Amino acid sequence: DTEVTQTPKHLVMGMTNKKSLKCEQHMGHRAMYWYKQKAKKPPELMFVYSYEKLSINESVPSRFSPECPNSSLLNLHLHALQPEDSALYLCASSQVLRGGGNTGELFFGEGSRLTVL
Amino acid sequence: AQSVSQHNHHVILSEAASLELGCNYSYGGTVNLFWYVQYPGQHLQLLLKYFSGDPLVKGIKGFEAEFIKSKFSFNLRKPSVQWSDTAEYFCAVSNEKLTFGTGTRLTIIP
Numbered sequence: 404d405t406e407v408t409q410t411p412k413h414l415v416m417g418m419t420n421k422k423s424l425k426c427e428q429h430m431g432h433r434a435m436y437w438y439k440q441k442a443k444k445p446p447e448l449m450f451v452y453s454y455e456k457l458s459i460n461e462s463v464p465s466r467f468s469p470e471c472p473n474s475s476l477l478n479l480h481l482h483a484l485q486p487e488d489s490a491l492y493l494c495a496s497s498q499v500l501r502g503g504g505n506t507g508e509l510f511f512g513e514g515s516r517l518t519v520l
Numbered sequence: 521a522q523s524v525s526q527h528n529h530h531v532i533l534s535e536a537a538s539l540e541l542g543c544n545y546s547y548g549g550t551v552n553l554f555w556y557v558q559y560p561g562q563h564l565q566l567l568l569k570y571f572s573g574d575p576l577v578k579g580i581k582g583f584e585a586e587f588i589k590s591k592f593s594f595n596l597r598k599p600s601v602q603w604s605d606t607a608e609y610f611c612a613v614s615n616e617k618l619t620f621g622t623g624t625r626l627t628i629i630p
Contacts, residue, residue, distance in 0.1 A: 444623070445610055445620035445622055446564065446610075451617065505614070507554060507569075507612065507613070507614020507618045508552075508554070508566060508569055509566075511564040513563040514563065
């Protein structure tokens with residue numbers, strides 16, 4: 404079992420729908436991440452939040468909108484997605500080092516499998 | 521920019537065989553190195569990590585990896601694999617962000 408909880412586990416949505424993916428961790432980590440993983444591919448970084456502030460956006464299209472309401476929660480709001488956005492979306496968390504970076508030791512959730520019709 | 525190469529895309533072994541998965545990275549500065557594993561239907565989890573010190577690191581489930589700085593390599597090894605080691609293995613490097621290699625699918629035949 405992982406200490407990073409993602410909901411829902413599966414989501415099917417149409418291209419005009421608005422939906423959200425949710426992630427929660429209670430390890431006291433102050434960095435949280437969204438990754439996208441296509442089948443048989445490595446995870447690709449989308450967003451990083453550090454101390455509830457967006458620190459990295461890997462040029463992700465605006466139809467993906469992240470939100471970090473507090474240090475334990477991370478959301479990914481989805482709107483007007485395309486079929487090619489179908490993938491496994493992974494949330495992760497980590498400690499933040501004193502200098503502001505992180506060690507790279509991330510704790511991952513089981514993912515939300517998204518299908519866009 | 522940092523990058524990671526895993527040259528073995530799919531490895532098939534019989535139980536009790538020895539395993540070595542290759543990983544090479546490119547980055548001019550100091551990096552932290554990792555192997556993550558993704559068992560079928562499960563979350564991505566850390567197998568082992570190298571930050572500094574002894575270049576031979578031991579991880580969970582009998583896995584180990586050796587950091588060879590001159591070769592920019594961080595190969596994963598296990599002396600005797602089990603059927604339960606069937607999984608996808610990702611090498612990763614971290615400077616400011618974690619970058620994954622393309623992954624190696626390991627299939628163990630009973």
